[in-house]
Amino acid sequence: MKILACYSIKGGVGKTATSVNLAYAAAQSGLRTLLIDLDSQGASSFYFRVRSGKKNWGKRFFNTYEELLKQIKASDYDNLDIIPAHQSFRHFDALLSDHKKRHRRLRQVLKGLKQEYDLIILDCPPTLSYLSEAVFQAAQMIVVPVIPTTLSERTFEQLQDFFRDKELRLDNIYPFFSMVQRSKHLHKNTIERMQVRYKNMLETQVPFSSDIEKMGEHRSPVACYAARTAGGSSYNHLWQEISQVMDS
Ligand SMILES: Nc1ncnc2c1ncn2[C@@H]1O[C@H](COP(=O)(O)OP(=O)(O)O)[C@@H](O)[C@H]1O
Ligand SMILES: [Mg+2]
Numbered sequence: 001m002k003i004l005a006c007y008s009i010k011g012g013v014g015k016t017a018t019s020v021n022l023a024y025a026a027a028q029s030g031l032r033t034l035l036i037d038l039d040s041q042g043a044s045s046f047y048f049r050v051r052s053g054k055k056n057w058g059k060r061f062f063n064t065y066e067e068l069l070k071q072i073k074a075s076d077y078d079n080l081d082i083i084p085a086h087q088s089f090r091h092f093d094a095l096l097s098d099h100k101k102r103h104r105r106l107r108q109v110l111k112g113l114k115q116e117y118d119l120i121i122l123d124c125p126p127t128l129s130y131l132s133e134a135v136f137q138a139a140q141m142i143v144v145p146v147i148p149t150t151l152s153e154r155t156f157e158q159l160q161d162f163f164r165d166k167e168l169r170l171d172n173i174y175p176f177f178s179m180v181q182r183s184k185h186l187h188k189n190t191i192e193r194m195q196v197r198y199k200n201m202l203e204t205q206v207p208f209s210s211d212i213e214k215m216g217e218h219r220s221p222v223a224c225y226a227a228r229t230a231g232g233s234s235y236n237h238l239w240q241e242i243s244q245v246m247d248s
Helices: 015-028 043-045 065-071 087-097 102-110 130-138 152-164 185-197 230-247
Strands: 001-005 033-037 080-083 120-125 140-148 173-178 205-207
Touching: 001 015, 001 130, 001 230, 015 033, 015 043, 015 120, 015 140, 015 230, 033 185, 065 102, 087 102, 087 130, 102 130, 130 230, 140 152, 140 230, 152 173, 152 185, 173 185, 173 230, 205 230
Parallel strands: 001 120, 001 140, 033 080, 033 120, 140 173, 173 205
Antiparallel strands: none
């Protein structure tokens, strides 16, 4: 079982769009896939039309994998299940601060799902916290959407600094360009600079696309209603690239 995290310190960069569409592409390729919506805002859950029960179960999230099994919901798609977010996920940091081995807690608990799933995708909230450290320890691959602007490059560097500070594996971080508008000089120049600077930069670029933006209306992965457009096919390409890296 592989664990992939969609992460960025920044909000609004496409983490959720990436999680949802990669989960769909992976499931379509035949992998038994579980998407876990770790962001209490619940955007991934919304796109897949699943809701958490009312009970405040977040406080048991890190206890045992059996707790997680109870919360798994089927999506409308083959091979694709989801653990929807719950408001109580806002308190994950406080919860983890009570655990002695908090960095390893998430990895431990997810391990229990290895009979059930080939791939777990984590849609993460934009914080640098105990939760994100636990995510970085759990995931083999941390996929980071970067909008090609100077500020985004700066936040990407801050993430790398954090990894160095905590002695985490920098080579697990895989950035890719999200919401790309090639007509903008700033985007074009940033892409050229960053492609040279970061060896793990993935080749696929997800364009700024009104088809992707419309996922909220359709409440489904973009490939379900606009598979042939540039935006609609981009996550499939991204998935091909990521699965090659994971298998190598
Ligand atoms: N490639 C894209 N083109 C246009 N809009 C996008 C694209 N990716 C995401 N969006 C839109 O941008 C907003 C933020 O995306 P989202 O995936 O929720 O980011 P995050 O999870 O990083 O906060 C959403 O309204 C989403 O529909
Ligand atoms: Mg999100």
